[in-house]
Amino acid sequence: MWKETKVVKNVRHFYSFDARYGVYATTDKDDNSILYISGKEIPIRRAGYIRSYDDKVVVQVDDGASLYDAMLYTKDGELLNIVKKTLSMTGNTNKRYLNTYMRDGANYNDYNNLVDIETGKVIFKEDYLGLRFVFNDMIFSNGDNIIIRYDWDGSILWQHNYEPDFNVTIDLGFRLEGVCGGKLWVKSSVDWHDILLAIDVNTGELLKAFSKSKEDTNHEHCVLHVNEVFLNQENGQVMNVYGCVSVIDSGTLNIVDKYYPKEIFEKDIDERVHYLLANNPYAKYLIYLCIMEEDDTPTCFFIFNTETKQIEFSTRMFTPKERSKGYGITNHYAVQFFDTGYICVHDNGDRLHIFEDVKE
Structure with missing residues (x-):
């Protein structure tokens, strides 16, 4: 049974915790931090991002x-x-490989490289402009709608400009969604809708595009209102969450399922709810933040198991007095669940709420 077992004050940032192992850091008014990990309290300088892998x-x-x-x-x-x-850890990249930074003061250029944090090894022989990202032990860069995949010796395996593949303006931006099922998944944002690209990781070929208009491309296409995308590495499913959850099989690139977590949640309530989707790093579970009818901020959340199609856990947080003062869940990055015995929730009062699966 899930119970809130601890509320920790002075967790200043919504990114200074990781729910996989229940690790977090507090920071005092003098910017001194304490790292709490496996029962230990370790003094550190001001904490930034905390993320886990393996x-x-x-x-x-x-x-x-x-x-x-x-x-x-x-x-x-x-x-x-x-x-x-190192630069801040963002996105769903492999946290073993971090982008480092240096500035050429004479030429006003910013140079980067990738470093293996386990060995300290610099991956590329020469520094470069821009950033590179590792997904499933594959290195990619993205800029001006050109995606490049690199080998681990720094050589280019392929590069492709995706603008000619579309009949509309695309903007692949800064973010790559990740690799799943032998495809690199990338989302383009344009003025009036998003497009999801499925790209062959071995060749760079655009295999299929998903968007609300089939006129966007002459390539293989599926009509889909693209919104938030999650990659489930365990079963090879790509989930697009809009009004419902549309499940794409990463092998066949066909939509194989649809379901409605919000409808399941609303069976047990009788008030209007506005939803925000949390950016949970473990895609087996989707987390919805709920702004209830009388609140201005998210004060409730529920965790949806995408395999059982059931709600794993839901709770209304904060006392009525706290809710009247505007207390709520900080944002859509502030809730994490890895199915390891912890749920961590950061609120806008710099507190971390820890829920544990307590055996009774």
């Missing part, structure tokens, strides 16, 4: 120059390595 935890601390020192710990709190001058 059995390890990456903790970024402010270096005083707008960058981060990245500290690699085991899940039990043993410090393994430190990499300096």
Whole structure:
């Protein structure tokens, strides 16, 4: 049974925790932080992002120059390595590989490289402009609607300009969704709708596009209102969440299922609800933040299991007095669940609410 077991004050940032192993950091008024990991309390400089992968935890601390020192710990709190001058960890990239930064003061250029935080090895022989990202042990870059895949020796495996593949203006932007089922999934944002691209990771070929208008491209296309996209690596499903959840099989690129988590939730309530979708890093579970009728901020959430099609857990947070003062869940990045025994929720009062699966 899920119960709220702890409320931690002074968790200043909504990104200074990770629910996989229940790790978090508090920060005082003097910008000194304490890292809480596996029962240990470790003094660190001001905490930034905390993210996990496999059995390890990456903790970024402010270096005083707008960058981060990245500290690699085991899940039990043993410090393994430190990499300096890293950029903040964002997106669903492989957290083992971090972008580092340096500035050429004479030419006003920003240079980057990838570093393996486990070994400290710099991946590319020469620094470069822009950023590179690792998904499923594959390196990609993205800029001006041109995507490049690199080998681990730094050579280019393929590069492709996707503008000629479309009959409308596209903007692949900065974000790549990730790799699933042998495809790189990328979302283009244009003025009036989004387009989801499924790209062959071995060749760069556009295999299929998903959007609300079949006129967008002459390539293979599926009509779909594209919104938020989640990749479930465990079963190879790509989920597009709009009014409903549309499930794309990453192998066949066909829509194989649709379901309506909000309708299941609303069976048990009798008031109007406005929903925000949380950016949960573990895509087996979708998390919906709920703004109830009398509230101005999200004060409720529910976790939906995409395999059982059932609500795993739901709760209304905060006392009526707190809700009247505007307390709520910070934003759509502020709730995490990995199915490891913890649910972590950050609120706009700099508190971290920890729920645990308590055996009775």
